[in-house]
Amino acid sequence: MSSIFKKIIDGEISCKKVLENEKCLAFYDINPQAPIHVLIIPKKEIKDFSSLDCQTMSELLEFTHQVVKTLGLEEKGYRLITNVGENGGQEVPHLHFHLLGGAKLKWERLA
């Protein structure tokens, strides 16, 4: 069964798009945890960071730099997070990076 992000990639579910190319997509998180909260995903179906290959990582790296520029986050900075599995708190089983910014983010013990 397709994850919700696969449905977004296929256009079956709408999203607020930031940037897209042939391999990657960036869109606003539906439940933002910061003034700017964007999800960056590969179009290739990869479950999580542990399953990520070098080619896709390279594509995501270049794309993420473009998203950061598009959102004007370079100067003030940002945070990039990927959750993996149960302990990581991953809810959607399609690799995604959370790009958070737009304010000075807190850094607290999470458990």
Ligand code: AMP
């Ligand atoms: P994670 O817990 O790391 O798997 O993060 C999944 C993220 O996907 C959460 O921050 C959700 O708010 C977000 N999310 C779930 N469904 C949608 C959707 N349809 N559009 C945008 N973001 C979504």
